[in-house]
Amino acid sequence: xNTREEVGEFTQIFNALMSLMRTFIFKVLRVxxxxxxxxFIMDGNRRFAKKRNLEGLDAGHRAGFISVKYILQYCKxxxxxxxxxxxxxxxxxxxGPEEVKCVMDLMLEKVELTIDQAVSGNMNGxxxxxxxxxxxxxxxxxxxxxxxxxxxxxxxxxIVVVCVAYSTSxxxxxxxxxxxxxxxxxxxxxxxxxxxxIEECMYTSVVPVPDLVIxxxxxxxxSNFMTWQTSKSxxxxxxxxxxxxxxxxxxxxxxxxxxxxxxxxxxxxxx
Ligand code: IPE
Ligand code: MG
Numbered sequence: 171x172n173t174r175e176e177v178g179e180f181t182q183i184f185n186a187l188m189s190l191m192r193t194f195i196f197k198v199l200r201v202x203x204x205x206x207x208x209x210f211i212m213d214g215n216r217r218f219a220k221k222r223n224l225e226g227l228d229a230g231h232r233a234g235f236i237s238v239k240y241i242l243q244y245c246k247x248x249x250x251x252x253x254x255x256x257x258x259x260x261x262x263x264x265x266g267p268e269e270v271k272c273v274m275d276l277m278l279e280k281v282e283l284t285i286d287q288a289v290s291g292n293m294n295g296x297x298x299x300x301x302x303x304x305x306x307x308x309x310x311x312x313x314x315x316x317x318x319x320x321x322x323x324x325x326x327x328x329i330v331v332v333c334v335a336y337s338t339s340x341x342x343x344x345x346x347x348x349x350x351x352x353x354x355x356x357x358x359x360x361x362x363x364x365x366x367x368i369e370e371c372m373y374t375s376v377v378p379v380p381d382l383v384i385x386x387x388x389x390x391x392x393s394n395f396m397t398w399q400t401s402k403s404x405x406x407x408x409x410x411x412x413x414x415x416x417x418x419x420x421x422x423x424x425x426x427x428x429x430x431x432x433x434x435x436x437x438x439x440x441x
Pocket of ligand 2: 214
């Protein structure tokens with residue numbers, strides 16, 4: 171056996187052991203309540219690239235995609251039904267044009283790769299939904315998001331909502347406009363909006379409100395992410411940069427959610 175084969179065999183054994191360990195940890199975790207929707211504010215990609223001396227404008231964001239892959243896998247194994255990812259905020263469009271293009275190109279590359287995966291039936295039951303002002307994306311990107319949503323619409327094991335060109339302010343304006351149009355079409359000319367009318371027209375109305383919001387990169391802000399929907403969510407911040415977020419950070423956040431269940435349930439009932 172040559173060294174390469176030995177390394178390959180070692181990696182296989184290591185992965186099998188890790189998977190066994192996860193199965194055990196997640197089984198224990200499932201004794202308590204599991205969040206229905208975990209939302210991630212993925213922050214710290216550029217700091218990660220700087221810390222590791224990685225070259226290229228997209229280096230940190232590329233590393234961030236690896237984290238996305240693992241975190242989704244863990245959430246699916248734990249049995250979390252919905253995950254919401256804050257991938258690109260409206261404010262991020264204010265970054266330098268080169269960086270915006272770089273992140274957009276990278277996202278398009280990943281969406282197209284995932285389309286290939288979906289076409290060959292390798293999605294493992296994962297449904298992808300994009301939420302945000304998709305009209306502000308370029309034609310190719312928008313078409314790719316529509317295609318991926320269509321290809322995965324039957325999948326049920328994990329529903330992933332990817333927020334791109336998203337901010338809650340834009341979402342509310344869009345929802346109010348849309349619900350006015352809907353109402354004026356069916357009504358007698360007078361538009362009396364109910365809360366439920368607006369909520370139905372939110373970009374993120376396809377998923378339940380988040381029970382747990384995890385923000386990486388040490389920030390204490392919601393950065394215009396689901397501010398309408400998170401009034402009763404547990405917020406958990408970690409100093410870990412998004413590409414550094416691992417199994418233990420996720421398990422720790424869910425344990426905190428479980429420890430605070432009584433408090434969270436009381437707040438849901440009595441405000
Ligand atoms: C988050 O990481 C990714 C996007 C907003 C696209 P940042 O790019 O904000 O990285 P930091 O926070 O500057 O390190
Ligand atoms: Mg940041």
